Amino acid sequence: MQPVVSRVPLMMIEGNHEKEEQGTGDQTFSAYNARFAVPSKESGSSSKFYYSFNAGGIHFVMLGGYTNYYKSGDQYKWLQKDLAKVDRKRTPWVVVAMHPTWYSTYTKHYRENECMRQQMEGLLYKYGVDIVLSGHVHAYERSNRVYDYNLDPCGPVHIVVGDGGNREQVDDYHVDDKPENCPNPPDERDIFSNTCAFKFKSGPAKGKYCWDKQADYSAYRESSFGHGILEAKNETHALWTWYRNQDAYGSAGSDIIYIVRQPERCHVKPQELRLPKYKLEVWRKVQKQIMEEQKGSIRLLAFS
Numbered sequence: 001m002q003p004v005v006s007r008v009p010l011m012m013i014e015g016n017h018e019k020e021e022q023g024t025g026d027q028t029f030s031a032y033n034a035r036f037a038v039p040s041k042e043s044g045s046s047s048k049f050y051y052s053f054n055a056g057g058i059h060f061v062m063l064g065g066y067t068n069y070y071k072s073g074d075q076y077k078w079l080q081k082d083l084a085k086v087d088r089k090r091t092p093w094v095v096v097a098m099h100p101t102w103y104s105t106y107t108k109h110y111r112e113n114e115c116m117r118q119q120m121e122g123l124l125y126k127y128g129v130d131i132v133l134s135g136h137v138h139a140y141e142r143s144n145r146v147y148d149y150n151l152d153p154c155g156p157v158h159i160v161v162g163d164g165g166n167r168e169q170v171d172d173y174h175v176d177d178k179p180e181n182c183p184n185p186p187d188e189r190d191i192f193s194n195t196c197a198f199k200f201k202s203g204p205a206k207g208k209y210c211w212d213k214q215a216d217y218s219a220y221r222e223s224s225f226g227h228g229i230l231e232a233k234n235e236t237h238a239l240w241t242w243y244r245n246q247d248a249y250g251s252a253g254s255d256i257i258y259i260v261r262q263p264e265r266c267h268v269k270p271q272e273l274r275l276p277k278y279k280l281e282v283w284r285k286v287q288k289q290i291m292e293e294q295k296g297s298i299r300l301l302a303f304s
Helices: 030-035 074-084 114-126 277-294
Strands: 051-055 058-062 093-097 131-134 140-147 157-161 218-222 226-232 237-244 255-260 271-274 300-303
Touching (some): 074 114, 140 255
Parallel strands (some): 131 157, 271 300
Antiparallel strands (some): 051 058, 140 218, 226 237
């Protein structure tokens, strides 16, 4: 790795392999905290476990899956402030990166990060996050735009790219390959030993914990080691290319897709209107009429 990391700037985020529990059992992530310099203070974060930065028209948000991610914690409050002040004229793209994955159909680590997803996904959706990059699963998978397990044109594209190579081999079993590949929901616990697992209440997997076929939100998956390159071409089009390790240099890539933003369709956040109380009822009637005419193409939020 030295020929690469000595010339190419890297931004790190902690994963389970960096935990490195010491002999006392209460000291973790010592090497990660000591070796890597990240712009946590510059981005208003009090921890190296989560921070943000801008690069090439993209606002990158690095989230920590191994520290408190609940709504009452510092990370959630920081994330809310960070996303709220993004200037889309300067950085039209918002990309979140973290080690644990929220959307994967592989048996390994399947839905074990449900608690984090349930706490934070709504915030990412509200502020129009475009792409979520994650690892943990040692394979490749790209989703369609998704929110709360439903296909949604305004949800982010989730890309699992934990396939850089490791001693544990590639993950090659999917939960929909056969029934015994589906894990037991109570066994899927987060870092705080909490379980947020649930059976689907609607859709093709209603009443089940796993799909019987490749999930609708899963667009492409492959059990191969590789790497991906994201290029923001302009404010609405970004090119994502994934390369298998075994492909020859100079190949066209194994998974190539343009990810398209639709800011006119997917508003970054609800429009805020402040009205006197005596006008609120009248405004609500007008709002209802607008929503009917435009068939839900805008989202409005009233404050009394």
